[in-house]
Amino acid sequence: MKNYICNECGGEFSKNQLDPELLTDGESFCKECASSLMEAGRDFVDPNHNFNSYEDWDENGR
């Protein structure tokens, strides 16, 4: 089975341990790094957490 290297932490993971959405974009991030990156991204665009999700932000934030 092919292992993937996480772009963030450099660890080796099998496919089902990676974030599937980022993987379709050609990015390999383990789920743990993906969620911490999501959090960091959200804090950046939405520091006060006014929006419930990225979908909400797309609809209401522009």
Ligand SMILES: [Zn+2]
């Ligand atoms: Zn990682």
